[in-house]
Amino acid sequence: MSTLVIAEAGVNHNGDLGMARNLVKVAAEAGADLVKFQTYKSRNVVTRNAKKADYQTRTTDADESQFEMISKLELSTADHHVLMECCEEHGIQFFSSGFDIESIDFLLDLGLDCMKIPSGEITNFPYLEHISKRAKSVILSTGMSELEEIGTALSVLQDGGMELEQITVLHCNTEYPTPMIDVNLRAMESIRQAFGVKVGYSDHSIGIEVPIAAVAMGAMVIEKHFTLSRNLSGPDHRASLEPSELKTMVQGIRNIEIA
Numbered sequence: 001m002s003t004l005v006i007a008e009a010g011v012n013h014n015g016d017l018g019m020a021r022n023l024v025k026v027a028a029e030a031g032a033d034l035v036k037f038q039t040y041k042s043r044n045v046v047t048r049n050a051k052k053a054d055y056q057t058r059t060t061d062a063d064e065s066q067f068e069m070i071s072k073l074e075l076s077t078a079d080h081h082v083l084m085e086c087c088e089e090h091g092i093q094f095f096s097s098g099f100d101i102e103s104i105d106f107l108l109d110l111g112l113d114c115m116k117i118p119s120g121e122i123t124n125f126p127y128l129e130h131i132s133k134r135a136k137s138v139i140l141s142t143g144m145s146e147l148e149e150i151g152t153a154l155s156v157l158q159d160g161g162m163e164l165e166q167i168t169v170l171h172c173n174t175e176y177p178t179p180m181i182d183v184n185l186r187a188m189e190s191i192r193q194a195f196g197v198k199v200g201y202s203d204h205s206i207g208i209e210v211p212i213a214a215v216a217m218g219a220m221v222i223e224k225h226f227t228l229s230r231n232l233s234g235p236d237h238r239a240s241l242e243p244s245e246l247k248t249m250v251q252g253i254r255n256i257e258i259a
Contacts, residue, residue: 002254002257006035006095006221006224007032007226008036009035024083024087026243027092028091031254038096039107044103046067047067080110096116097117098115104131114139115139119172132159138168139168139221142170142171180205183205188219201223202224204239215253230242
């Protein structure tokens with residue numbers, strides 16, 4: 001079975017729809033299976049006075065609040081429709097993480113049947129329960145989680161009616177970028193042994209070696225941030241691959257599958 005490669009555009013469009021369309025084109029040309037954005041309502045996910053993460057203050061205006069930053073990066077309903085059409089035009093599947101229940105319902109209504117649960121929502125039980133009753137499958141990121149928290153999230157999803165076979169759990173480290181010494185790829189195997197789930201890896205390290213190694217270790221899904229240029233301003237560009245690197249990573253993954 002081939003690895004599902006998710007090219008994570010995230011918020012690297014900088015609130016510019018033209019840039020978002022270019023990201024779709026780059027992901028398609030690289031050979032990724034899905035290009036993923038982020039769907040949220042700022043008012044639902046961040047308080048007005050929430051502080052930024054340290055890495056965000058280093059890569060964006062330090063005087064700007066978290067709410068102000070993500071409001072500029074929020075995709076509208078119309079933007080989603082344009083990007084879905086763009087994906088169809090370039091032969092790649094549109095995908096997105098929904099960060100709140102309103103956004104989950106919106107994505108489901110758009111026709112997405114697999115929901116990507118970001119690391120920060122793994123202990124959001126009402127959110128997990130809602131997804132379990134509506135989505136057909138789930139990809140769950142686990143950054144900052146302990147095994148016990150992963151197990152509880154899986155129990156909530158199963159109690160809501162989702163089968164374990166419908167869930168893929170991604171090992172993830174939420175430091176941007178992640179130092180090699182902190183990657184801990186063997187955590188994938190720990191998760192698989194503990195819960196009997198399909199596993200994958202959401203990578204925030206610099207370069208392409210780690211996701212390729214994760215595939216050799218049995219990752220069913222790889223998620224990796226990419227950008228048009230690491231020199232752009234914004235929270236995630238510096239920990240992202242540039243277009244040629246994304247293409248090389250995908251080719252490397254496909255070669256490892258053959259090998």
